[in-house]
Amino acid sequence: MSGAAFSKSEMMIVAAARELAGQRVCFVGVGLPNIAVNLAQRTVAPELELVYEAGVFGARPARLPLSIGDPTIVTGATAVTSMYELFSFYLQGGLIDVGFLGAAQIDRFGNINTTVIGDYADPATRLPGSGGACEIAINARQVFVIMRQSRRSFVDQIDFRTSAGNLGGAADSERIRREQGWIGRGPSVVVTDLAIWHFDESGEMRVDSLHPGVSIDDVRAATGWQPRVSAELATTPEPTADELRLIREELDPGGAYTG
Amino acid sequence: MRDAIADLVRDGDTVAIEGFTHLICFAAGHEIIRQGRRDLTLARLTPDLIYDQMIAAGVARKLIFSWLGNPGVGGLGAIRRRTEVATSARPGDPEGEGKLPRLELEEYSHFGMVGRYTAGAAGLPFYPIRSYFETDLPKANPLIREVQSPYGDGVVYAVPPLKPDVTIVHAQRADAAGNTQVWGLLGCQKEAAFAADRVIVVVEELVDEAVVRADPNRTIIPGLIVDAVVVEPFGAHPSYVQGAYDRDNQFYLDWDAITRDEEALQGWLREWVHDLDGRAAYVEKLGAERVAALKPGSAPSGSVDYGRYQ
Numbered sequence: 001m002s003g004a005a006f007s008k009s010e011m012m013i014v015a016a017a018r019e020l021a022g023q024r025v026c027f028v029g030v031g032l033p034n035i036a037v038n039l040a041q042r043t044v045a046p047e048l049e050l051v052y053e054a055g056v057f058g059a060r061p062a063r064l065p066l067s068i069g070d071p072t073i074v075t076g077a078t079a080v081t082s083m084y085e086l087f088s089f090y091l092q093g094g095l096i097d098v099g100f101l102g103a104a105q106i107d108r109f110g111n112i113n114t115t116v117i118g119d120y121a122d123p124a125t126r127l128p129g130s131g132g133a134c135e136i137a138i139n140a141r142q143v144f145v146i147m148r149q150s151r152r153s154f155v156d157q158i159d160f161r162t163s164a165g166n167l168g169g170a171a172d173s174e175r176i177r178r179e180q181g182w183i184g185r186g187p188s189v190v191v192t193d194l195a196i197w198h199f200d201e202s203g204e205m206r207v208d209s210l211h212p213g214v215s216i217d218d219v220r221a222a223t224g225w226q227p228r229v230s231a232e233l234a235t236t237p238e239p240t241a242d243e244l245r246l247i248r249e250e251l252d253p254g255g256a257y258t259g
Numbered sequence: 260m261r262d263a264i265a266d267l268v269r270d271g272d273t274v275a276i277e278g279f280t281h282l283i284c285f286a287a288g289h290e291i292i293r294q295g296r297r298d299l300t301l302a303r304l305t306p307d308l309i310y311d312q313m314i315a316a317g318v319a320r321k322l323i324f325s326w327l328g329n330p331g332v333g334g335l336g337a338i339r340r341r342t343e344v345a346t347s348a349r350p351g352d353p354e355g356e357g358k359l360p361r362l363e364l365e366e367y368s369h370f371g372m373v374g375r376y377t378a379g380a381a382g383l384p385f386y387p388i389r390s391y392f393e394t395d396l397p398k399a400n401p402l403i404r405e406v407q408s409p410y411g412d413g414v415v416y417a418v419p420p421l422k423p424d425v426t427i428v429h430a431q432r433a434d435a436a437g438n439t440q441v442w443g444l445l446g447c448q449k450e451a452a453f454a455a456d457r458v459i460v461v462v463e464e465l466v467d468e469a470v471v472r473a474d475p476n477r478t479i480i481p482g483l484i485v486d487a488v489v490v491e492p493f494g495a496h497p498s499y500v501q502g503a504y505d506r507d508n509q510f511y512l513d514w515d516a517i518t519r520d521e522e523a524l525q526g527w528l529r530e531w532v533h534d535l536d537g538r539a540a541y542v543e544k545l546g547a548e549r550v551a552a553l554k555p556g557s558a559p560s561g562s563v564d565y566g567r568y569q
Contacts, residue, residue, distance in 0.1 A: 030326075055279070066330075066508050067280055067331035069330060070280070071281070071444075071499055071506070080442075080445060082445045082447065082449065083304075083446055083447045087370040087373060087388075092370075092388070115396075120398075123343055124344060125339075126327065126339050126342040127327075128328040128334075129324070129325060129327050129366055129368075130368040131369050132369040132370060133368070134390050134396060138392055164392060164394055167393055176392070180392055180413060180414060182392065256331075
């Protein structure tokens, strides 16, 4: 324990990084996953193979990549591939243990929207779209999600399903995955700036751990449905001094992710 | 550059300026703006700042893409304003007065776009991928279609071939015949070039044929399919060229404010595109200090021995 002050964003990134302990191959999504995965490689998962959709396997970035196509992911990497090879052989070929995604909207079953707010043909807000997320969600063996949570992002109904989660629930999801031969088992954890959620046997998200200083009422106020709460609700261990130093001095000195 | 764009890019063409974060040919995009091309269909996985600029300049009517944003920074204001309901309208919309014309979108995922170029390059009627199941993308884009395996072992999704009229690729080096070598991220430039009717290669450096032949594993595009080679150092700024210059991240950050304001954006286009006659003037305007600051340290590859077989 550091006892040092830390921000909600720092707690979220640290908690997300810790979830990667024991994982081997991680497909790194755009935005917050990028810093969480890079922190994990420097802490709980030094053997983690970082895969970037730009066409890199086994990245060892010397600085936090400014985007998921930064030249630092190339220098010193195990392999540079074409995007065709990356998506065909590494992802669709079943080599990805964890697909780490961000999201604009998510529902209780972990289905994700990164496409539009409002109607698709006449959107109120045009979001980036799928990128590789749609195929990562189907072909990575499991999916981790990191995102800030509010009533606008944790919604009862997402406006557009860009990336499949547990569909209408575990029974529905397991049947469709089996029938269609998906490699992926679907989402397993969602880390937000308030809490850590896992998925229960019904396929719905459940609050398992509250970040320090966060109450269950705070989480309810930032969730667009009545959330399920673990009977053994935990408190997320605070960031250590080392984790905070890595974020502040090495990974994000400009505060792009944590400011 | 002026001649290559004048000869090879025509009004109404489908144009792909490819390069995934790496090797994005801004110099070619700016020349297309200067020459006033109209009604283009722009294809690119990640439209990035260059298509935001081209669309703001009015060269395009349609965008084919898979991820729309300013990578690592935020949104693309010009494209959003021509896409969202509050600021844009289709022709004939009674509420369209004072709004910008709506940009037509054709949307895929990254693998879908890569599959489209692959089918285009390989002469296939479609490319099958294991994606899109149980998502809204096939509803949003009816060209994404479910197909049964002819071997009776399930369903995949098909995407149609994409064959650009023109593909423009930026690279570290090529010889005069257009044999083009790239290192660093490869994106899908190879697929996009082979899929195209016409290919323009823009390079940092023109090299002797012997340089290419000394390292043939690095060649991604043969001169056989190249229509024009343009030498344009720093032509990918503010994106980057592995080993030559870094991404100008300050530019990407500054763009966030410029693109939010249509007037500021049009002012930027006047100052940095219309009022300059080419890339050399752009580099001079950037200034030697800014250019020098983007030069990376050195990390040479080891060399390999191909052997001599006589």
